[in-house]
Amino acid sequence: MRGRVRGRDGFTVIELMVAVMIISVGLLGMGSVMGSSTRLQTLAMSRTEMTTAAENKVEELRVYGKTPTSSPLRAAIAVGGSVVAPVVGYSDSTQALSGRWYRRRWQVQNGVAGTRLLTLRVVPSGPLRDVVKQLDVNTLLAVLP
Numbered sequence: 545m546r547g548r549v550r551g552r553d554g555f556t557v558i559e560l561m562v563a564v565m566i567i568s569v570g571l572l573g574m575g576s577v578m579g580s581s582t583r584l585q586t587l588a589m590s591r592t593e594m595t596t597a598a599e600n601k602v603e604e605l606r607v608y609g610k611t612p613t614s615s616p617l618r619a620a621i622a623v624g625g626s627v628v629a630p631v632v633g634y635s636d637s638t639q640a641l642s643g644r645w646y647r648r649r650w651q652v653q654n655g656v657a658g659t660r661l662l663t664l665r666v667v668p669s670g671p672l673r674d675v676v677k678q679l680d681v682n683t684l685l686a687v688l689p
Contacts, residue, residue: 586674593640594666594679600638601648601664602683609660609687621685625651627665637669645669652685660685 555563608617625634627649635649647667655661664681 583674587676589642590644590668590672590675591679593642593644594646594668594676597638597640597646597648598664598666598679598681601636601650601666602662602681605650605662606685609685613689621652621660621662621687623652623654623660625649627651627663627680644672644675655684658687658689660687 605621608615608620611617619633625631630647630649634651635647637645637647639645645668647669648664649667650662650664653661653663662681662683662685664683666679666681667677668675
């Protein structure tokens with residue numbers, strides 16, 4: 545014990561303050577990363593839900609193209625509609641598994657070789673934060689005579 549100097553057995557107050565500051569800055573940085581990660585995850589989930597809603601409507605309209613000409617379902621793929629304003633027969637709403645509601649609007653135009661050109665827009669209903677504003681899909685529909 546003779547060689548030891550008294551008062552050097554622990555950390556000084558300055559060393560502790562520096563350590564606390566370094567840990568605080570690290571925790572604040574991690575909090576920021578977690579917030580950004582949560583926001584990006586919400587956007588990805590929104591995009592996935594909107595894509596699923598669009599795919600479901602496209603498949604539904606493709607089936608209508610295979611129905612007989614006399615079928616009332618065939619009216620859903622008649623030329624007309626709008627993606628910016630709701631038109632009767634060319635718009636609907638759907639609810640995703642998360643509980644969010646989405647509006648779908650579509651426009652049908654004459655395509656190449658007797659097909660129909662479908663433009664479909666999916667828009668979230670209501671004021672939702674961190675959600676994709678809209679999703680547009682373009683595809684051709686085969687129409688049987």
